[in-house]
Amino acid sequence: MRRGLCAALGTLMDFVRCESRSLLARVAMAAALWCTCLPDSAAACSVCLAGDPVFSSLGASAQQAGDLSVFVQLQAFEKTAGVLAHAGTPPPAPDEVERADDQRLDLFVAWSPLDRLTLTLDLPFAFNEIFEDGETHRASGVGDLGLSASVVAWRDREVLPSAWVEARAFVEAPTGDTTRAAHGEIDPHLQPGTGSWDLGVGLAAVKRLERAALYASLFYRENRSGDFGHHAYEYGDAVLATAALELPLGHALARPALEPFTLGAELDFRFAEHDRADGARFAHSGGSILYATPSLRIRLPFHVRERPASLRAAVQIPLTSAWLHGTQREDEVWSFGLYLPL
Amino acid sequence: MSAALALWAALAAGSLASAARAEPLELRDLAGGRVSLVRAGERALVVHFWATWCASCAEELPIVARAAAACAPHGVRVRIAAAGESASVVRAYLRAHAFAFEALRDPHGRAWRAAGGFGLPANWLRTSSGDRLVTGPRSPAEWSELLGSLGCPFAAEGTGSP
Numbered sequence: 001m002r003r004g005l006c007a008a009l010g011t012l013m014d015f016v017r018c019e020s021r022s023l024l025a026r027v028a029m030a031a032a033l034w035c036t037c038l039p040d041s042a043a044a045c046s047v048c049l050a051g052d053p054v055f056s057s058l059g060a061s062a063q064q065a066g067d068l069s070v071f072v073q074l075q076a077f078e079k080t081a082g083v084l085a086h087a088g089t090p091p092p093a094p095d096e097v098e099r100a101d102d103q104r105l106d107l108f109v110a111w112s113p114l115d116r117l118t119l120t121l122d123l124p125f126a127f128n129e130i131f132e133d134g135e136t137h138r139a140s141g142v143g144d145l146g147l148s149a150s151v152v153a154w155r156d157r158e159v160l161p162s163a164w165v166e167a168r169a170f171v172e173a174p175t176g177d178t179t180r181a182a183h184g185e186i187d188p189h190l191q192p193g194t195g196s197w198d199l200g201v202g203l204a205a206v207k208r209l210e211r212a213a214l215y216a217s218l219f220y221r222e223n224r225s226g227d228f229g230h231h232a233y234e235y236g237d238a239v240l241a242t243a244a245l246e247l248p249l250g251h252a253l254a255r256p257a258l259e260p261f262t263l264g265a266e267l268d269f270r271f272a273e274h275d276r277a278d279g280a281r282f283a284h285s286g287g288s289i290l291y292a293t294p295s296l297r298i299r300l301p302f303h304v305r306e307r308p309a310s311l312r313a314a315v316q317i318p319l320t321s322a323w324l325h326g327t328q329r330e331d332e333v334w335s336f337g338l339y340l341p342l
Numbered sequence: 343m344s345a346a347l348a349l350w351a352a353l354a355a356g357s358l359a360s361a362a363r364a365e366p367l368e369l370r371d372l373a374g375g376r377v378s379l380v381r382a383g384e385r386a387l388v389v390h391f392w393a394t395w396c397a398s399c400a401e402e403l404p405i406v407a408r409a410a411a412a413c414a415p416h417g418v419r420v421r422i423a424a425a426g427e428s429a430s431v432v433r434a435y436l437r438a439h440a441f442a443f444e445a446l447r448d449p450h451g452r453a454w455r456a457a458g459g460f461g462l463p464a465n466w467l468r469t470s471s472g473d474r475l476v477t478g479p480r481s482p483a484e485w486s487e488l489l490g491s492l493g494c495p496f497a498a499e500g501t502g503s504p
Contacts, residue, residue: 064455064460066455115450115452157427158449158450159393159426159448159454159459159462160396160461160462306458306477
């Protein structure tokens with residue numbers, strides 16, 4: 001995988017030097033890079049993550065009209081939860097659990113066709129593994145494709161603003177597979193997709209200080225019911241909140257040698273209603289969770305169209321699982337991302 | 343045949359004249375009027391984008407003001423354009439710092455963006471070899487070097503007010 005990634009990166013860099021390439025060709029190239037990055041194996045919980053993907057990809061900065069960028073992010077996480085009862089089978093024992101070991105690769109393509117407007121396309125690829133009753137079930141494939149729009153509703157100045165507020169909306173299409181069976185049943189938690197059109201609205205605000213930047217966002221996501229074979233499953237509606245601090249180390253500490261490094265500290269919160277299986281509330285779903293998320297962004301020693309490429313590594317550490325409903329435990333979420341302006 | 347050639351020549355001349363008239367950047371004066379940047383016979387044009395809130399811009403604005411005065415006789419014109427700011431804010435700033443030069447405005451920063459701007463200060467250069475934008479603050483020595491390369495022998499040492 002690493003060799004493939006390096007080869008793709010080299011090709012990509014040769015490609016972006018040619019400024020006459022069309023937008024479509026540049027997006028196609030980014031998609032090719034995404035395919036090259038697919039991990040060898042992996043996992044599946046379509047809506048259980050927290051955090052703000054726009055912040056992860058762009059940080060506390062805004063694109064300008066005409067800017068195009070990609071952010072390739074690999075996330076790995078594990079979750080243990082009580083088992084969903086299947087129709088026609090005896091109810092699971094109260095202490096029976098399943099463990100999901102998930103990996104997810106997202107290609108975010110952000111394009112700003114106009115000043116103040118940024119469109120972000122999310123092409124996910126999910127690798128899902130569920131351990132239940134001593135058996136392992138695997139499913140992988142393209143997940144639900146998402147499109148979000150951010151509009152700068154207010155900013156303190158027209159050029160290089162130091163504070164702004166964005167209104168956001170997103171829609172997610174049921175492009176992911178929902179037909180993978182485990183022990184003869186279609187388990188929604190194994191599927192790469194949710195099987196439903198989901199919608200969301202939110203707000204984000206940025207304040208850039210002399211030596212740091214503050215970021216906050218609040219998002220509401222309405223999940224619809226999806227068809228899973230003969231069953232319907234609806235993930236609970238969710239509220240996602242992120243508060244973050246970015247600290248460019250070289251500037252903050254007046255150490256030029258540290259200029260490529262930016263430290264981040266986030267609090268990521270998620271509240272979700274119970275999921276509903278065939279209309280009935282699934283007890284081991286929903287609730288609240290709060291993550292502390294340290295991150296490090298490293299500016300790479302090359303620029304594309306005067307903008308630097310960067311790497312980002314982050315780990316979301318759950319502060320407690322006690323606020324989750326029923327039997328649920330979420331472990332750390334590891335993220336690695338590559339940001340490339342095109 | 344000759345009529346067709348005459349028509350072609352007329353169209354070509356018209357389009358060339360139109361190209362010569364086209365403004366490379368849409369800027370306004372402090373009264374809000376459009377400004378014509380293109381002038382015949384000039385060796386080079388420098389448009390210095392700045393903002394009143396930009397600390398590094400404030401440091402080098404005195405150099406730019408002196409360059410504007412010193413380079414005009416050499417056919418190198420230096421204009422100063424405030425990006426994304428109102429006329430009243432620009433006027434107040436120039437008055438407070440005793441700058442006497444004619445400042446321009448890029449009201450919403452569109453000219454700065456169109457030129458490829460991503461930071462301030464930035465200098466847009468038009469020379470016989472083409473247009474380009476150079477971004478970031480410049481030391482007095484770098485200003486001397488830049489303007490020298492355009493044909494203006496300018497000694498930028500010292501940053502006092504004009």
